[in-house]
Amino acid sequence: MPVNLTCPSCGNIINQVTRSPQIVVCSACNSTHILNSGRLEDVGKSAILTEYPSIFELYKSYRHKDWKFTPVGRVRYDYGDGFWDEWYVRSDGGKESWVSVDEGEIAIEALAHKNIQVPPFDEINVGGTLMINRIKMTVIEKNSCTMIGAQGELPFKIVPNDTYNYIDLLGPRRVSFTIEYQGDVIDCYKGVWIDPFDITKA
């Protein structure tokens, strides 16, 4: 059930949409807050995201085929050559997932394996292969990224300028996986590419 929260920094009323966000970024003053027992605690300022025209806007509803969803949060990562946005979206049924957007390349992602057993980042080579879910996947990108800003509600604590390594894998029938190396934690996300021309406003 969505509730109204008051920003401790500026008094702005924040309408909480997701069930249990850990982080809420105030749209008025850009303060980042941890949600603790129904109250917001200020943890500092988040970088203001440079507004480029985007296919999504926060709190507006969209549809991809039968799936209706609403972006409620966004994290932007810089990967050197550019950036991509990870939109935290809430579907009509209340399920939350991620949609990554990089200049028209859009993928819906969900956590597939927490702490997956894969070789260390340094031992991975672009063009090499990894077996995931008994599927032979090819490494197509090996890079690091930096979190450069956030908006809205997010399910985890964000640390501006936090950097982590990742690899992108592509398999048969365009199955894709992203493996994130964040310290000792190695998470694996399974992705499904979608066509931006199939997305409409709901």
Add this chain to the structure above:
Amino acid sequence: MQSQKAAAKLKSLKCTQCGGAIELRGGHNVRTIVCQYCGACLDSKKEFAVLHSFLNQKRPFMPLKIGARGKLKGIEFTVIGVLKYEQCEDGEIYRWLEYLLFSYTHGYVYLCYEDGHWVMMHEVKDLPETEVEIFMPRKAAIVVRDMTFKVFECASAKLSYVEGELTWQARQNEAISYLDAVCPPYMYSIEKRATEIEYFWGEYMSTTEISEAFKIEGIEPSTVFACQPFGCPAIIKSISHGALVASLLTLLIYFFVSSSGVSVTSQALGREVFDDGGVSNEFTIDDPGKLYGVTVSAPQLKNAWAFFDVRIMNPQQTEEFCSLPIEVSYYEGYEEGEHWSEGSDEDTVYFRVPESGTYKLEVEGEGNRGETSEPDPNFMLNTVRVTIRKGVRLGHHTLAWFFIALLIALPYFGLLYRFENKRWNDDDEDD
């Protein structure tokens, strides 16, 4: 569909080889920029260092200029680059342009231009549901996104001109192999380069759409393009399909309802028909509500005509209920060794009588041989057979509706056939 909070910013720089002005309009996924003045291919990720140069490039006719902006499918795009491909087949060279367009919301799309036709294509991750080779037989089926495409063309082409921004590093005369499959207005293409294979989804765009989007003067194409839809208003298409179904249904109904009836009597009359008139035996009509048919056949009629006045009388031959004129003619012969014939030695007319009862037929005949229209008093036939059938159902109205419905449907399907023939046969002729 797009959140256009901030307009795209135009960045300018100078070519690191010739110093010519270069404007950047694409996003961060642009990898190279080819200078329009010197053909230098600059690396956008390494301070615009010169990677190589496209030598002796001759700028082709370009209906769209780099930097042009327009809305396609409600999305704002900017033309950021252009490529020209050439394909040589049987000594003929086919050329087309591929414009690279950029949108902050939808990324990169190609707008292909060939012979006045436009197709908007973008890369997709959808692979065909069946095994597909880059070279497949023409019209082979490929299923993508639950749609069946027909292979239109498999060929190789080379890159002959590049200008502006690209998301990859192009090489002069670089070869590509491609497969184009069509399901109008959609096109599905597979492009294979030396190091990669890519899949594209395309949709035919009308000249009007492009002209209005980019405010340019469009050239109406004179040919039919591979994925060009048959441009017929939906209402006419629906009416024609409906009419075709209706015509088939009425034909079915015609075969179901029409009937030649059951025989009541069949009698042979002699030569008296051509003297004072022949009279048949009595026959009974028990259901005056039904339609009856009387068939007069003259099996000995050959290269002659005969006219019969068939009268339906009461048994006493005092009252005539109806008079039915029947004319038959049958001619045959040989012409240049070929046998020919025309006409028939029998004909049927239909009648109803006011009440059930016993009736007789009175048949009077005349005729002549050859083509003389005057009857010959000496003309006669040995046998004239009269047959009466009960419960005849003609179905003429149903048949008329069949033809009306068919006439409504035919122009659309005729034009569609011609259009499809042009789509596929134009190329067959080239083959």
